[in-house]
Amino acid sequence: MFPNKRIQSLVGRRVHVEMKGERSVLEGVLTSVDDYLNLHLSGANELENGEKRRLLGSVIVRGNNVVLINPMKE
Amino acid sequence: MFPNKRIQSLVGRRVHVEMKGERSVLEGVLTSVDDYLNLHLSGANELENGEKRRLLGSVIVRGNNVVLINPMKE
């Protein structure tokens, strides 16, 4: 399964997303994703040091600024 | 709805845009957007620590330097 198919298989699940830069981390439900790894997350929170810092809600994330994505345990 | 369609659905609304780098934040009305997430904002302000720092007015933002976009509550 290619990486873009793997990520599409996560739609509907909660994911953990690490962004470029100062290692900000988002968590939310992956609502959609395209081949550039642009993401639409719903119910997203921004985390800092593993703690929720801010509720973002519905958010679009630009794929090139995503470092890594992994599914959260459910 | 793919991420690029989701963002197009926000045209005409106020959006919150986080840029790459030192986490600068813009807020303004999303006037247009293309598939690269290049944005045209009008009435845009630059924020720092949640406070308005500078009025930019009409501004073009390069999509690859956008980290995330979310709609503002109205």
Place this chain on the structure above:
Amino acid sequence: MFPNKRIQSLVGRRVHVEMKGERSVLEGVLTSVDDYLNLHLSGANELENGEKRRLLGSVIVRGNNVVLINPMKE
């Protein structure tokens, strides 16, 4: 008007350009622009803290390193 058309409408005008990195800022006349937001500026100056730091003259700017562009008041 899509963002790339909006920027083309600024050709011939003085623009303010914020670059990636340590927030360096350029100002100059936008002589040409392509769909990647590569810019050709003439009579360009580099600014620091709102003050002219260095005259660059004719300069080519790589689009992916442009954060934002806005027209200057005339």
Place this chain on the structure above:
Amino acid sequence: MFPNKRIQSLVGRRVHVEMKGERSVLEGVLTSVDDYLNLHLSGANELENGEKRRLLGSVIVRGNNVVLINPMKE
């Protein structure tokens, strides 16, 4: 063998991946890779100063944020 073929030849092996930014390092089994060097790693760990810092498990890595990949000795 072109670089993208070389990396495809590593599928199924443990790889060491250096990411952009603060030099974070991942190690895991390369489950799949595409031509953009997007990676799917399984059993992945995040390392800091050569020590395991965190178990990530299954993770998708965005190719443009990969600095280098090398196979681990087995």
Place this chain on the structure above:
Amino acid sequence: MFPNKRIQSLVGRRVHVEMKGERSVLEGVLTSVDDYLNLHLSGANELENGEKRRLLGSVIVRGNNVVLINPMKE
């Protein structure tokens, strides 16, 4: 003249190139350039604070890491 044509018109001339990151600066003769602004410079030097720091000679520069290019006075 589009930005990529403008830069092609500089082939054979000495250019000043600012790179992404810690604002390293290169100067050399522009031997060739492509549409991605990948550059081949010959007789290139790396500068720091306007002083030559290191002779690089023949060097290939990746376009996406170029911030700006301007021709040197002759």
Place this chain on the structure above:
Amino acid sequence: MFPNKRIQSLVGRRVHVEMKGERSVLEGVLTSVDDYLNLHLSGANELENGEKRRLLGSVIVRGNNVVLINPMKE
């Protein structure tokens, strides 16, 4: 000779590669390269302040994170 042809002409030679970020430097034999400047190096070492820091061996380098490449004297 376009930059991508110039770099292809270096296959089989030792090259010096400067990477984005904290100016890490690699040296190794250029085994293959593609048009994105993705590189396959063999016998690669990571350098710090001009000294060998770590033997990497066979390594794939992502082109967009390459700042510059120059051939080493032989």
